[in-house]
Amino acid sequence: MPADAILDRLRAAADGTTTTDGRHTDGLPSQAAAGRTDNPDGPEPVRPAGEQDAIAGVPARYVAMPRDTAQAAALLRAAAALDLAVTFRGGGTKQDWASPPRRLDLIVDTTALAGVVEHAAGDLITVVRAGTGLDALAAALAAAGQQLALDAPLPGGTVGGAVATNASGPRRMLYGTARDLLIGVTLVRADGVVAHAGGKVVKNVAGYDLGKLVTGAYGTLGLVTECAFRLHPLPAAAAYVTRRVDDAAEAGRLAGTVRAAQLVPAALEVDAPAGGGAAVTVLLEGTPAGVAARVEAAARLLGTDATAADQAPEGWGRYPWRDGDTGLKLTAALSGVPRLLADARAAADRHGVPLALRGSAGVGVLHAGVPGTAEPERVAGLVDALRAATAAVAGHAVVLTAPPTVRDRVDLWGPVDGLALMRRVKQRFDPDARLAPGRFVGGI
Amino acid sequence: MSTTTTDLTALAAALRAAVGADRVLSDRQELRTYECDGLAQYKVVPALVALPADAAQCAAVVRACVAAGAPFVARGSGTGLSGGALPHADGVLIVTSQMRDILEVAPSDERAVVQPGVINLAVSRAANPHGWYYAPDPSSQQICSIGGNVAENSGGAHCLKYGFTTNHVTGVELVTPDGDRVRLGGRAPDAPGYDLLGAFVGSEGTLGIATEVTVRLTRLPESVRTLLAAFDSTDQAGAATSAIIAAGVVPAAVEMMDALAISAAEAAVHCGYPPGAGAVLIVELDGPEPEVAAQFDQVERLCRDNRAFEIRIAADDVERALFWKGRKSAFAAVGRISPDYIVQDGVIPRTALPEVLRRIGELSAERGIRVANVFHAGDGNLHPLVLFDAAVEGQTERAEEVSGAILDLCVRHGGSITGEHGVGMDKAKYMPRMFTADDLDTMQLLRCAFDPAGLANPGKVFPTPRLCGEVPGRRKGVHPAQEAGLAEVF
Numbered sequence: 001m002p003a004d005a006i007l008d009r010l011r012a013a014a015d016g017t018t019t020t021d022g023r024h025t026d027g028l029p030s031q032a033a034a035g036r037t038d039n040p041d042g043p044e045p046v047r048p049a050g051e052q053d054a055i056a057g058v059p060a061r062y063v064a065m066p067r068d069t070a071q072a073a074a075l076l077r078a079a080a081a082l083d084l085a086v087t088f089r090g091g092g093t094k095q096d097w098a099s100p101p102r103r104l105d106l107i108v109d110t111t112a113l114a115g116v117v118e119h120a121a122g123d124l125i126t127v128v129r130a131g132t133g134l135d136a137l138a139a140a141l142a143a144a145g146q147q148l149a150l151d152a153p154l155p156g157g158t159v160g161g162a163v164a165t166n167a168s169g170p171r172r173m174l175y176g177t178a179r180d181l182l183i184g185v186t187l188v189r190a191d192g193v194v195a196h197a198g199g200k201v202v203k204n205v206a207g208y209d210l211g212k213l214v215t216g217a218y219g220t221l222g223l224v225t226e227c228a229f230r231l232h233p234l235p236a237a238a239a240y241v242t243r244r245v246d247d248a249a250e251a252g253r254l255a256g257t258v259r260a261a262q263l264v265p266a267a268l269e270v271d272a273p274a275g276g277g278a279a280v281t282v283l284l285e286g287t288p289a290g291v292a293a294r295v296e297a298a299a300r301l302l303g304t305d306a307t308a309a310d311q312a313p314e315g316w317g318r319y320p321w322r323d324g325d326t327g328l329k330l331t332a333a334l335s336g337v338p339r340l341l342a343d344a345r346a347a348a349d350r351h352g353v354p355l356a357l358r359g360s361a362g363v364g365v366l367h368a369g370v371p372g373t374a375e376p377e378r379v380a381g382l383v384d385a386l387r388a389a390t391a392a393v394a395g396h397a398v399v400l401t402a403p404p405t406v407r408d409r410v411d412l413w414g415p416v417d418g419l420a421l422m423r424r425v426k427q428r429f430d431p432d433a434r435l436a437p438g439r440f441v442g443g444i
Numbered sequence: 445m446s447t448t449t450t451d452l453t454a455l456a457a458a459l460r461a462a463v464g465a466d467r468v469l470s471d472r473q474e475l476r477t478y479e480c481d482g483l484a485q486y487k488v489v490p491a492l493v494a495l496p497a498d499a500a501q502c503a504a505v506v507r508a509c510v511a512a513g514a515p516f517v518a519r520g521s522g523t524g525l526s527g528g529a530l531p532h533a534d535g536v537l538i539v540t541s542q543m544r545d546i547l548e549v550a551p552s553d554e555r556a557v558v559q560p561g562v563i564n565l566a567v568s569r570a571a572n573p574h575g576w577y578y579a580p581d582p583s584s585q586q587i588c589s590i591g592g593n594v595a596e597n598s599g600g601a602h603c604l605k606y607g608f609t610t611n612h613v614t615g616v617e618l619v620t621p622d623g624d625r626v627r628l629g630g631r632a633p634d635a636p637g638y639d640l641l642g643a644f645v646g647s648e649g650t651l652g653i654a655t656e657v658t659v660r661l662t663r664l665p666e667s668v669r670t671l672l673a674a675f676d677s678t679d680q681a682g683a684a685t686s687a688i689i690a691a692g693v694v695p696a697a698v699e700m701m702d703a704l705a706i707s708a709a710e711a712a713v714h715c716g717y718p719p720g721a722g723a724v725l726i727v728e729l730d731g732p733e734p735e736v737a738a739q740f741d742q743v744e745r746l747c748r749d750n751r752a753f754e755i756r757i758a759a760d761d762v763e764r765a766l767f768w769k770g771r772k773s774a775f776a777a778v779g780r781i782s783p784d785y786i787v788q789d790g791v792i793p794r795t796a797l798p799e800v801l802r803r804i805g806e807l808s809a810e811r812g813i814r815v816a817n818v819f820h821a822g823d824g825n826l827h828p829l830v831l832f833d834a835a836v837e838g839q840t841e842r843a844e845e846v847s848g849a850i851l852d853l854c855v856r857h858g859g860s861i862t863g864e865h866g867v868g869m870d871k872a873k874y875m876p877r878m879f880t881a882d883d884l885d886t887m888q889l890l891r892c893a894f895d896p897a898g899l900a901n902p903g904k905v906f907p908t909p910r911l912c913g914e915v916p917g918r919r920k921g922v923h924p925a926q927e928a929g930l931a932e933v934f
Contacts, residue, residue, distance in 0.1 A: 180611050195880075203608070205646050212643055290734040331633055333553045424893040
């Protein structure tokens with residue numbers, strides 16, 4: 001079919017949707033969508049792809065920007081009929097993560113699929129469209145003294161992107177990750193069918209928890225269009241207590257001491273820059289009186305030269321890498337964190353590559369950054385060494401992002417338990433392998 | 445489908461070969477012991493019972509079932525309240541209670557590794573000396589098993605603050621419905637790939653059988669403080685709960701009982717709650733001492749502001765246990781005031797509580813069926829106890845109508861048909877009230893991925909089985925659509 005005929009078909013699909021579903025909130029047209037036909041200034045629902053419309057270097061042919069679930073469903077039905085390969089995009093902050101798609105025709109961009117559908121402050125829940133910016137959501141919830149307790153390590157991300165990549169930050173220690181906070185989900189399947197799972201109440205065991213299935217699935221099972229989240233009150237007080245030490249492993253051991261105490265930190269982070277030295281920081285949240293008392297206890301525990309501050313230390317909750325660098329996620333059983341920190345540092349020295357380590361020592365998740373200028377062969381060697389180091393402490397090393405020269409030389413994901421079952425799940429949800437094909441584990 | 449005697453004899457022989465003769469039951473009287481779980485109105489005698497000793501035996505049993513095309517149902521302690529472990533008349537009941545070793549308690553990893561038959565409370569007992577415990581605490585925690593908790597994603601009174609089983613399981617080894625052994629997750633967080641662990645927990649035995657579970661341990665709190673507040677009405681107690689949540693306090697638990705539930709508890713366990721109370725609240729705070737101290741005063745004040753006429757503060761663990769005794773015995777206690785009762789489990793947005801309770805009161809009056817209310821007020825999880833006398837003609841039907849109408853109320857208010865007891869056999873028929881056909885179809889895509897032959901706990905969770913279609917290279921199992929007449933309702 002000629003390219004402009006495909007464009008016409010997609011446009012026709014986007015224009016012909018007004019369906020509503022009384023049982024679920026997602027059928028309600030968003031404010032943007034309500035004015036769709038009268039709003040010529042709004043983004044075109046479907047357009048030819050431009051130069052910026054590439055996923056990990058793979059160019060797309062078309063970009064669609066649905067404004068509600070029904071329109072997204074119509075577009076995905078059309079894409080199925082036209083056998084188009086589709087990748088989803090939110091804020092575009094992690095498009096260079098994971099493997100490039102094997103095939104790409106259509107980018108479904110969720111940024112017009114935005115807005116808070118519901119915020120029931122008394123019930124501590126919210127329902128939001130997937131393209132809503134995490135920052136915009138935080139601002140909206142803060143007005144009611146509440147928060148979605150999900151740290152965003154990269155600025156500019158959307159709710160849907162955070163769910164799709166299972167992004168998390170320091171406060172996962174207290175609040176958990178996206179999988180723990182997501183209580184309901186609306187998704188559009190590869191064949192354009194709209195499905196819901198979970199609901200709007202925190203306690204709910206009716207049916208399979210598809211929200212967990214799509215969390216961290218990199219958009220390979222369906223398009224998440226709406227999320228219901230459990231919220232938390234904003235703490236009345238918060239303080240950071242930091243202690244600097246000579247090396248990363250020492251910071252890891254100190255973190256272990258904090259875990260065993262009765263501080264109940266919101267976060268317990270280690271930061272070990274490539275240049276040497278390390279710091280361990282405890283974030284305490286609670287009532288003003290409670291936090292004041294716990295700051296003193298934390299300082300006693302960490303040592304006399306610990307310092308307390310109202311503000312987060314530099315780099316807090318950010319990945320220890322920049323665009324174009326290699327970034328990894330390393331995990332460990334908690335008792336193995338000091339060893340992993342030491343082994344990672346030793347491996348970097350052995351391979352002659354600068355390695356920055358930073359992350360949530362309190363839960364066994366560290367991030368590692370290697371400059372994009374490092375020689376790819378050496379980086380590949382380091383990745384192998386880090387994989388061995390994490391395996392020794394019951395964890396995994398996953399390369400989240402890497403320059404193409406490194407990406408071509410390494411296995412991004414490493415060994416994956418249950419891969420055969422995962423392939424079967426993918427086969428059921430996306431039998432024609434059109435959703436972000438090749439982007440996920442095992443070439444899924 | 446009907447399994448012939450010859451098939452059954454062959455299957456029994458295969459099971460004996462897999463686990464040994466002493467671990468297979470085929471005698472009718474012995475089989476009857478397993479005819480129901482905690483929801484006793486459904487009874488089905490299984491064709492065979494197998495009691496594997498370990499994961500390898502469990503896998504061998506499942507493989508024997510697959511080879512015979514026989515359905516299988518997993519059962520832990522059999523305390524479930526939705527009929528999730530109700531046997532299949534032509535199938536094998538796989539009982540995990542013989543796999544009951546705590547394999548490791550590793551406080552330095554904040555983990556314990558246990559076999560599925562281990563009792564929930566035993567995990568905490570093993571971890572307590574080290575200063576840790578296992579947070580999910582279903583009311584049946586003295587007898588229910590971790591494997592059952594995983595299947596049902598069990599909650600408990602303290603899940604308001606600490607979450608459910610799914611938030612506390614970091615790894616499982618399971619036997620898939622094909623009989624393969626697969627490990628998902630482990631001691632470290634965030635294993636790469638799909639979160640199949642998250643999908644498996646709470647799948648009610650339809651995606652496989654857990655044979656080893658790695659759980660998160662939680663630090664025993666430095667301080668625990670509990671108060672019991674008595675109010676004239678549930679509206680006042682509900683308003684106090686709202687005020688506590690609005691103040692930004694996240695209690696470990698907020699539990700409410702209404703007058704009828706209180707009187708039942710008094711009759712059964714003499715818990716000595718304040719006389720004349722239309723509702724009592726139990727509020728428990730835990731955490732670092734300075735935080736608990738600051739917030740406890742606030743909670744007490746908010747209860748008084750909302751017209752609590754008496755507030756008792758537990759001075760020690762003994763008094764705390766006494767507060768909880770009335771609440772935890774409430775289900776069984778209604779047996780003292782009613783010959784028969786239905787334990788309902790539904791969820792509403794907490795703010796809808798006054799309206800929903802009023803409507804339950806009206807339903808009760810209209811049908812002449814008493815309803816005692818016990819609930820996890822903090823998260824809107826209602827446990828209405830619908831009281832009736834089966835000996836009185838028409839009462840059973842009217843009680844079931846009231847019970848079903850309560851679930852409709854929950855769905856209409858944006859809630860759920862089950863907060864912690866699961867769908868099982870009992871509520872499969874209610875699933876379409878909460879989910880569209882497409883929703884259920886999509887959930888069953890997952891089921892088809894794990895269990896294309898539909899052998900793992902068929903007839904549970906979903907009202908209508910999905911046809912999974914051919915999967916190349918796989919044996920053709922018993923067609924799921926042929927599953928019918930699964931259970932008799934007594």
